Amino acid sequence: MEWLFLLLPLAALSGWMAACSHYKKRYVSEVSPVNADYFIGLNYLLDEQPDKAIDVFIRLLDVNSETVETHIALANLFRRKGESERAIRIHQNLIARPTLSTAQRDQILIELGLDYMHAGVLDRAEQLFLELVEKNDPPPQAIEQLLRIYQQEKEWSKAIDMAKKLYDQQRNEMGPLIAQFYCELAQQNKDPSSTVVESFIKQAKNHDHNCVRTALLEANIYISNSQFRKAFKCLEKIEQQDHHYLPEALPLMFICYQATNKLATFESYLRALLNRHPNMTKARLILTSIIQQQHGSRAAHHYLHSELQTYPSVEGLDALISLGDQSNQTLVPLIKGISEKLNIRGHRYTCKNCGFSGKKLYWQCPGCKQWATIKPTEIHLSSLEILLESSK
Numbered sequence: 001m002e003w004l005f006l007l008l009p010l011a012a013l014s015g016w017m018a019a020c021s022h023y024k025k026r027y028v029s030e031v032s033p034v035n036a037d038y039f040i041g042l043n044y045l046l047d048e049q050p051d052k053a054i055d056v057f058i059r060l061l062d063v064n065s066e067t068v069e070t071h072i073a074l075a076n077l078f079r080r081k082g083e084s085e086r087a088i089r090i091h092q093n094l095i096a097r098p099t100l101s102t103a104q105r106d107q108i109l110i111e112l113g114l115d116y117m118h119a120g121v122l123d124r125a126e127q128l129f130l131e132l133v134e135k136n137d138p139p140p141q142a143i144e145q146l147l148r149i150y151q152q153e154k155e156w157s158k159a160i161d162m163a164k165k166l167y168d169q170q171r172n173e174m175g176p177l178i179a180q181f182y183c184e185l186a187q188q189n190k191d192p193s194s195t196v197v198e199s200f201i202k203q204a205k206n207h208d209h210n211c212v213r214t215a216l217l218e219a220n221i222y223i224s225n226s227q228f229r230k231a232f233k234c235l236e237k238i239e240q241q242d243h244h245y246l247p248e249a250l251p252l253m254f255i256c257y258q259a260t261n262k263l264a265t266f267e268s269y270l271r272a273l274l275n276r277h278p279n280m281t282k283a284r285l286i287l288t289s290i291i292q293q294q295h296g297s298r299a300a301h302h303y304l305h306s307e308l309q310t311y312p313s314v315e316g317l318d319a320l321i322s323l324g325d326q327s328n329q330t331l332v333p334l335i336k337g338i339s340e341k342l343n344i345r346g347h348r349y350t351c352k353n354c355g356f357s358g359k360k361l362y363w364q365c366p367g368c369k370q371w372a373t374i375k376p377t378e379i380h381l382s383s384l385e386i387l388l389e390s391s392k
Helices: 002-025 028-046 050-060 068-080 084-095 102-119 122-133 140-152 156-165 171-188 195-207 212-224 228-236 238-259 263-276 281-295 297-310 314-323 331-345 381-390
Strands: 349-351 374-376
Touching: 068 084, 068 102, 084 102, 102 122, 102 140, 122 140, 140 156, 156 171, 171 195, 171 212, 195 212, 212 228, 212 238, 228 238, 238 263, 238 281, 238 374, 263 281, 281 297, 281 314, 297 314
Parallel strands: none
Antiparallel strands: 349 374
16 A cells, blocks of 8 residues: 555646646546546556556656656655666656756656666666766766766776766865775786886875875785885874774784894884774784793783783783683683684674674775775673674
8 A cells, every 4th residue: 555655646746737737728628538547547556556557647747847857756766665667667758758958858867877776787877877977067976876886896997087077076085085996906906016006006195195005005015025114114104094904004014023023123112002092902912922922921921911901802811811821621721712702703893984894804895885984993891792692
């Protein structure tokens, strides 16, 4: 019966317009055929045959400047309800009318393209939007929808072209987006040290100097070429760009300092870093590992035990157990097993926009499709109850 509530307003509008048309023409004797069609449509509605009812009401509604918006609104309502085929049929019926203005035709083409996107027919949608983009003054919505399609299809070069068309009007939004697209192209290249990759990274930095991803990509290239000082300089910038991504950079910094035999300097750096960001568990665990290498397991155990009193975390607990006395053959394996299970089940990355969480860093959120909104998180002891429940 939901179709009754959906189509009754259209039926009422059809009857009203038919009546208006009749009184304007003053043909009283010819009213009955129109009324007959109107009641046929109502009968289809009452018999729960919405497709036939739609055909009748579309036929009743003459397409003119006053009714185009009504047709579009009805089709959009179908699309929102998941009825893409019906929306397509109405929009196709509209686009075939020769009396449409240029603005109306463009609007209907956009809506028809959205219908195809909703139905998953991306090639048809792309065709329609490209037709609009080729115009001298293309509607921004057509460019935006092509941008969505090319991101979905991972056509990064085409996505860059579309984003650049919007760059002047949406510089703050498009700049970081274009940078991410260049990073995708860089990561697709099989030779990370090639000049093409360097060019992609340079373009990314030109469009967004705060792009953390470019710093990580560049650092990895330098490390693969044993250019550890240059790598560290790239990684050091991340704290100013977005300190939330430092947990991704710290293991690479560790590699650089180990390769240059400067672990004592890295130890000082980490202590200073923890003064600025005391909740950064990754830094605390790496510092524990360095203390163990430099000063022994007892010193590392003492440091971590002291730190966990103030900054408890599941990862820290797991590391502390590994550093402690393993002589208790019953209790220690039990606690160790629990902490390992929590570490495995815990989500280490969370989207700040939609809340999506997972174990892997995605630069484009699978949930909300936004870029650079997923950031490293930590499994704190406050999450133990939830994680234990999910492990059952």
